[in-house]
Amino acid sequence: MANKYNITAKETWPTRYSHINGTPEEILDRFAVSELCRAWPVYRDASEWQNYRDAWADKGSYLWTTWGGGVDIDDFIQISIKGREAGDFIMHRENGTLVELNPKNGRACGKMKATITQRFFFEKEGACDVECDCRFIFFCRKGTSKTGQPEWKLQYVKLFYEKDKVIPLDGKPLPDWDQSVLNKFPEGYRWLGAAQEKLGHNMLYDLPAFDNQGFWDLLKGMNLWLEGKDDEVVKALGVPGA
Template identity: 30%
Template sequence: MGPVIEARQEIRQLIENWALWRDSGDWERFATVWHDDGRMEATWFQGTATEFIAANRRGWERGVTILHLLGGSSIDVVGTRAIGQTKMQIHQRAAVHDVSCDVVCTGRFYDFFEHRDGRWGLVWRQPIYEKDRIDPVDPAAVLSLDEDLLGRFPEGYRHLAYLQTLLGYEVVAGMPGLRGPEVADLYARGREWLAGSTGHPAGVHAGSPA
């Protein structure tokens, strides 16, 4: 087995561990997926991996329900660096205007990995949000959405953002989608990362806040 195949297998394991350990609240093992300068970007959070873990702990303790399902991965490895793209779904359940609802958002995890100190680790995760939907848990329930609030967010995650805004999160409106300048910029950063660019791929100093 060649080194690239071994690297892809190790990285795929990290991707799977991220979802399983985060969704089950296994925070100590979840922390091992990241490098020390790891960062996470999401609709509701932008910051360091350490801050992300703490925010997830707080949500977990409040009963916030966010789950992740993974699909296939494409992993490009160049030396000690890699870019992984993994099909995924985000599932979140919460009350929307007193109606219990499920939001399903389909997209990709776009991940920047590096091999340091004998192991692969995650340096930056930026999801790509492609499309989403919202459904009442009870199919007989009637749900009416605020069109003005819904229209504040991109098509790829507007229902997820709607629910998260009602929960009190400050949701970013400029996340990458299936097309557009945001995702084009992300792809460019991925190419630069594999080509050996210096500095953090998220464009921040290691450990700095969002």
């Protein structure tokens, strides 16, 4: 009997772009994009806020997380600083990154396999880590720097949430969590969402997970981005003001 929760078996990326091998210029561009993607786990997790901000476009940069939808990058940095000051302990492990590149129009999508890991301390549920396997999707644009050199910048970031789990820190079984709370979230980030909600975050319940509408909308947005159809991209991603 097939698992009820799994990624669709059909092809999810039928359009072919530069993604492996290619010309030296294509390989260099894909490397530059993959370098941008690593700014998230390397710079953000270390509170290197200036370095983190350098990876993003000056204007119109938005990102989506479980607790924030369509947040401007500068607002996101301030929210992250306040969260860290309040004791939020969240880290990211990069598990591998590949890039889809359209060299004709200077567009790329970075696909970074990653694990979100956050530590929680609850009076009832006890101390635990929640880990969530996901794919960060980085929408990147090639432009020109102030010195006249070509440069890549991040415009949008949105995630596919694949599966998560709870790990008790003291070795004891965790008590049952409120199933009605867990059921509000897709299975891809069910435990992470419920735990973050306990901290008081305003959560999103319809982010991309296996085979939900958000999953297909994000795939559509990626293709539209690579085709350079900006007006349609903002609608597919739900960019504020679209």
